Amino acid sequence: METNANxxxxxxxxxxxxxxxxxxxxxxxxxxxxxxxxxxxxxxxHSVPPELIRRLQEVGKEFFELPETxxxxxxxxxxxxxxxxxxxxxxxxxxxxxxxxxxxFHRIWPPSRVTYRFWPKNPREYxxxxxxxxxxxxxxxxxxxxxxxxxxxxxREALKEGLGGETVEYLMKINYYPPCAxxxxxxxxxxxxxxxxxxxxxxxxxxxxQAFKDDNWIDAKCNPSGIIVIIGDQILRMSNGKYKSVxxxxxxxxxxxxxxxxxxxxxxxxxxxxxxxELISGEDSAPKFKPYVYKDxxxxxxxxxxxx
Ligand SMILES: O=C(O)CCC(=O)C(=O)O
Numbered sequence: 001m002e003t004n005a006n007x008x009x010x011x012x013x014x015x016x017x018x019x020x021x022x023x024x025x026x027x028x029x030x031x032x033x034x035x036x037x038x039x040x041x042x043x044x045x046h047s048v049p050p051e052l053i054r055r056l057q058e059v060g061k062e063f064f065e066l067p068e069t070x071x072x073x074x075x076x077x078x079x080x081x082x083x084x085x086x087x088x089x090x091x092x093x094x095x096x097x098x099x100x101x102x103x104x105f106h107r108i109w110p111p112s113r114v115t116y117r118f119w120p121k122n123p124r125e126y127x128x129x130x131x132x133x134x135x136x137x138x139x140x141x142x143x144x145x146x147x148x149x150x151x152x153x154x155x156r157e158a159l160k161e162g163l164g165g166e167t168v169e170y171l172m173k174i175n176y177y178p179p180c181a182x183x184x185x186x187x188x189x190x191x192x193x194x195x196x197x198x199x200x201x202x203x204x205x206x207x208x209x210q211a212f213k214d215d216n217w218i219d220a221k222c223n224p225s226g227i228i229v230i231i232g233d234q235i236l237r238m239s240n241g242k243y244k245s246v247x248x249x250x251x252x253x254x255x256x257x258x259x260x261x262x263x264x265x266x267x268x269x270x271x272x273x274x275x276x277x278e279l280i281s282g283e284d285s286a287p288k289f290k291p292y293v294y295k296d297x298x299x300x301x302x303x304x305x306x307x308x
Contacts, residue, residue, distance in 0.1 A: 012213065012214075012216065012218050013218070013219075013221065014034075014038060014040050014041055014042060014211055014218060014220045014221075014228075015030065015033075015034040015038060015041040015042070016041070016042045016043075016044060016223075016226070017030045017031060017034065017041055017042070017043050017044070018043075018044055018045050019043050019044070019045050019046045019047070020045035027147070028147040028150060028151065029151075031144060031147045031148065031151070032147060032148065032150075032151030035148060035151070035231050035235075035243040035244065036151075036242060036243060036244065037244070038211065038213060038244065038246060039211075039230070039231040039236075039243065039244030039245055039246030040211045040220060040228065040229065040230050040231065040246040040248065041228075041229050042220070042222065042223065042226045042227065042228050042229070043140075043144075043226065043227050043229060044223055044225070044226045046140055046227060047136060047139060047140055047143075048133070048136040048137065048140060048227065049136070050224070050225035052129070052132055052133055052136065053133075053202055053224075053225050053227075054224075054225075055125070055129045056129055056130065056133050056202070056261065057202065057204055057259065057261070059120075059123050059125055059126040059129050059130070060104075060126075060174045060259060060261060061204070061259060062122075062123045062126075063104070063120045063122070063123065063126060063174075064102060064104075064174070064176040064259065066122060068088075070122060071086050071102075071120075072086070073120075073121070074086045074104065074106075074117070074118050074119065074120055075087070076105070076118075083105045083171070084105050084106050084107065084115060084118040085104070085105060085106070085118050086102070086103070086104045086118075087102070087103050087104075087105075088100055088101075088102050089101050089102075089103065100178065101175060101176065101177050101188060101189075102175075102176040103173060103174065103175055103176070104118075104120070104173070104174045104176075105118070105171060105172070105173050106118040106119055106171075106172055107169055107170065107171050107172070108130060108131070108133070108134035108137075108170045108171075108172045108263065109134050109135075109138055109168075109169065109170035110166065110167070110168075110169065110170075113169055113268075130172070134170060134172075137170065137200055137263055138170065140200065140227070141170075141198055141200055141263075141265050142160055144198065144229060145159040145160050145163075145197075145198065146159075146160075148235065148239070148243065151242075152239055152242060152276070152278075152279060154276065154278055154279075158276055158278065159197075159235065159238060159239075159276070162238045162273055162276050163197045163234060163238070163265070163266070163267050163271075163273065164267045164268055164271040164273075167267075167268045167271065168197075168265060168266070168267065168268070169265075169266055169267070169268055170263050170264070170265055171196075171263065171264040171266060172261065172262075172263045172264075173261070173262050173263075173264065174259065174260070174261050175188065175189065175250065175258075175259065175260045175261075175262070176257065176259050177206075177208065177250065177252050177253075177257065177258040177259070177260075178252075178257050179252065179253050179254060179255050179256055179257055180252040180253075180254065181254060182254075187249060187250070187251065187252070188208055188249075188250035188251055188252045188258065189248075189249055189250035190249055191212070191247055191248070191249040192247070192248070192249070193232065193233055193236075193245040193246065193247055193248070194230055194231075194232030194233065194245065194248075194264065195232060195233050195234070195266070195297070195298050195301045195302075196232045196233070196234055196264040196265060196266030196267075197232055197234040197235050197238075197265050197266055197267070198229065198230070198231060198232060198235055198265045199229070199230040199232055199262050199263065199264050199265065200227050200228070200229055200230075200262070200263050200265070201222075201227065201228040201229075201230060201260055201261065201262040201263070202222065202226075202227055202228070202260070202261045203222045203228070203258065203259065203260040203261070204256075204257075204258060204259045204260075205224065205256070206253040206256040206257065206258035206259075207219055207221065207251075207253065207258075208250045208251050208252060208253060208258045208260070209222070209228065209248060209249075209250050209260065210248060210249055210250070210251060211246050211247070211248045212246070212247040212248065212249075213246075217249070220248070230246055230248065230262075231243050231244060231245050231246060232245050232264075232266075233245045233297075233301070234266065234267065234273055234294075234297075237273065237274060237275060237288075237289040238273060238274070238275060238276050239275075239276070239279070240275040240276070240279045240280060240285070240287060240288050240289070241288045241289070266294065267294040268294070269293075269294055269295040269298075270293060270294070270295065271293070271294050272291055272292065272293050272294075273291065273292065273294060273297075274287070274289060274290060274291025274292065275287045275288065275289055275291075289308065290308040292307075
């Protein structure tokens, strides 16, 4: 089959699901279908207030526009084995020009795993806005996991419990991609699937996120108050392959700075996850994946080692 891997297919859009629809069964079916067929979709009219998303984007942008010395106040320590903190990553493009992507990572839930040392103190509203966003986002991601659990014929709590129940962690990342004159030369985020369970992402108006579907890269157009949901490797494995973990990447805009705010919902490092036991107990339901301690799974994926 001929592959169009580097082409875009303008005629396809990622599914958009309106959560304000009163028919919850219909909404749940749409979430399940999109997760089986795409592994990515956008939810609109959800429970996170649009004004809160706007403020989240405002405080994030203000932080990244501060002088470098101020951003260094929350820098990732050089000897840290963890991801939390601010980092600048330089790349050279093919013509030797410098291009860079800035990141800020910090956990936003559960409170016992939050280290405020990595949360910007400037702008002053950053903490309040981000805490409020965390509590809304937790509810939304748990609702989506409930629908996905029922789509597997299981109890609503099954996927959340499989991911670790109340020990599940929410890791926020802010990607700051300055414009690049030739966006084909510098990729914002390389092609990957997310290692975690589920990712909820908002972005500013610049286009960039693309999902791979049927041999094409599809632009994931994000409504200003919409939230993109990305199914990751943990849900793929816990569902024994029913839900797809989507390959995606981020390109850069020629003129505009692009900023995105993914929140990665994932197990704590010592948690063991794998196909949910109820899905592999029948005679013809062999497990398609091995269970892993999440720490080992992440390490092997990062190092590009084989994963069963
Ligand atoms: O910037 C985006 O839209 C995607 C970012 C992403 O995939 C990542 O940070 O892992």
